[in-house]
Amino acid sequence: MRAHEAGALHADLGQRAPAWLRPPADVNQLLPQLWPSGVARGRDGGLSVAGVPVAQLAAEHGTPAYVLDEADLRARCRAFVAGFRGMDVYYAGKALLCKAVVRVVAEEGLRLDVCTGGELAVALAAGMPPERIGFHGNNKSVAELSRALDAGVGRIILDSFTEIDRLTVLARERGVRQPVMIRVTVGVEAHTHEYIATGHEDQKFGFSLADGSAQAAAERVLDDGVLQLIGLHSHIGSQIFDTAGFEVSARRVLGLHAELAKHTGAELAELDLGGGFGIAYTSQDDPASPVELGAGITGIVEQECAARGLAVPRLSVEPGRAIIGPAVFTLYEVGTVKPVDGLRTYVSVDGGMSDNLRTALYGAAYSATLASRASSAGPMLTRIVGKHCEAGDVVVQDEFLPADTRPGDLVAVPGTGAYCRSLAHNYNHVPRPPVVAVADGRSRVIVRRESEDDLMALDVG
Incomplete structure (x- = not known):
């Protein structure tokens, strides 16, 4: 089939795509909300980032590769x-953690959340001041808690009665008064995927507000006096676009705050309302700005505190993917192009679910563009898939690419900074891609590509 015929066919088949996805008027257009600020199309039609053509990045660093626009971050x-x-703004280490990223967020005045001993090790190796680190997690081991105490982390977010007892013993042995927060499950259903909603009752995180566990946990810490209870913590989920859920959450957790002040005399100094603010993965996503979110949350807390006669505690938030997600895109090379029975065309790239598990894991939606050149061909409906031996190996479920997309072309997928490298794995023994930072016309590898030797290193035979 000729390219223009394929384009006409697939433009007619736009109804096979989701209702919101229609053939674009210009298949070369970049929607600014999806891309790092340093990304643009050059005179030759190819993408560049911070002045470096993606074709040059592919030649120097190979594909697939995660490309970070450092100025955008x-x-x-x-x-x-x-x-x-x-307020205190905490960067979520689980989104994308490496020493270079830790140094950037530290230099820009942010704090850092970690949730395992491994993440803590990276944070400390990168030079993050330990007093600016918060330690999350629903099953922290004795070894992890011991390391956090010895390092002097700024706060540990308590998640179970077992952990309270465990940390109390360790702190008493060391003669330290570790600052802690109680993670409160507030019973708020965030409008997001069930795997990333964390405020409802039936899940593994935190102490239930409804059954009294949260109050009992706080009172146990206060009564024992070994740990220093500095505040309450609430997190309702991720990829959230408005502050409605935070209003309900703040009202409920401040109710507990007031009860503790009334019954124990302890008016806690801090309050963390979590975050998980959403980003634009497709043209349908419309995230609020940090100014809008900050004003909304501040207003909610001030109003609730005034109504209860409370002093406004020091607030902290965890923006999550909103900081790193849009600052990164993944660069792939097309390997095969396969029209399937007039339905759509499958474009196979040299990565897949090993570098972006989110599509397979919970149906995450992404966008993509032809990155190595511009095209005058019409749009064709595609599914961008990986090289793995798995039918669910999908990178982008539905996207219009030029009808002349061919092997050897470069394709870029935006919004891959959060959780893609963190969830990367070695299915089919595929080495994980590098993270390449670009700034001021230069690129540098901040996490190198895995090699076959790396894969063999743990295989002791």
């Missing part, structure tokens, strides 16, 4: 610090 850090002025 720094700008997003600054925007959240400014939008949440007077």
Whole structure:
């Protein structure tokens, strides 16, 4: 089939795509909300980032590769610090953690959340001041808690009565008064996927507010006096686009805050309302700005505290993917192009579910563009898939690419900074891609590509 015929056919088949996805007027268009600020199309039609053509990145570093626009990341850090002025902003290490990223967020004035001993090790190796680290997790081991205490982390977020007892013993042995927060499950259903909703009752995180466990946990810490209870913590989920859920959450957790002040005399100094703010993965996503989110959350807390006669505690938030997600895109090379029975065309790239598990894991939606050149061909409906031996190996479920997309082309998928490298794995013994940072016309590898030797290193035979 000729390219223009394929384009006409697939334009007619736009109804096979989701209702919101229709053939674009210009298949070469970049939607600014999806891409790092340093990404643009050059005179030759190919993408560049911070002045470096993606074709040059592919030649120097290979594909697939995660490409980080460092200036964009720094700008997003600054925007959240400014939008949440007077609050502590915690970068979520689980989104994307490596020493270079830790140094950037530290330099830009953010704090850091970790949730395992491994994440803590990276944070400390990168030079993050331990007092600016918060330690999350629903099953922290004795070894992990011991390391956190010895390092002097700024706060440990308690998640179970077992953990309270475990940490109390360790702190008493060391003669330290470790600052802690109680993670409160507030019973709020965030409008997001069930795997990333964390505020409802039937899940593994936190102490239930409804059954009294949260109050009992706080009172146990206060009564024992070994640990220093600095505040309450609430997190309702991730990829959230408005503050409605935070209003309900704040009202409920501040109710517990008030009860503790009334019955124990302890008016806690801090409150963390979590975050998990959403980003744009497709044209249908419309995230709020940090200024809007900051003003909304501040207003909610001030109103609730005024109604209860409480002093406003120091607030902290965890923006999650909103900081790193949009600052990264993944660069692939097309291997095969396969029209399937007039339904759509399958475009296979040299990565897949090993570098982006989110599509297979919970149906995450992504966008994509032809990155190595511009095209005058019409749009064709595609499914961008990986090289793994798995039918569910899908990177982008539905996207219109030019009808002349061919092997050897480069394709870029935006919004892959959060959780893609963190969830990367070695299915089919595929080495994980590198993370390449680009700034001021230069690129550098901050996490190198895995090799076959790396894969063999743990295989002791």
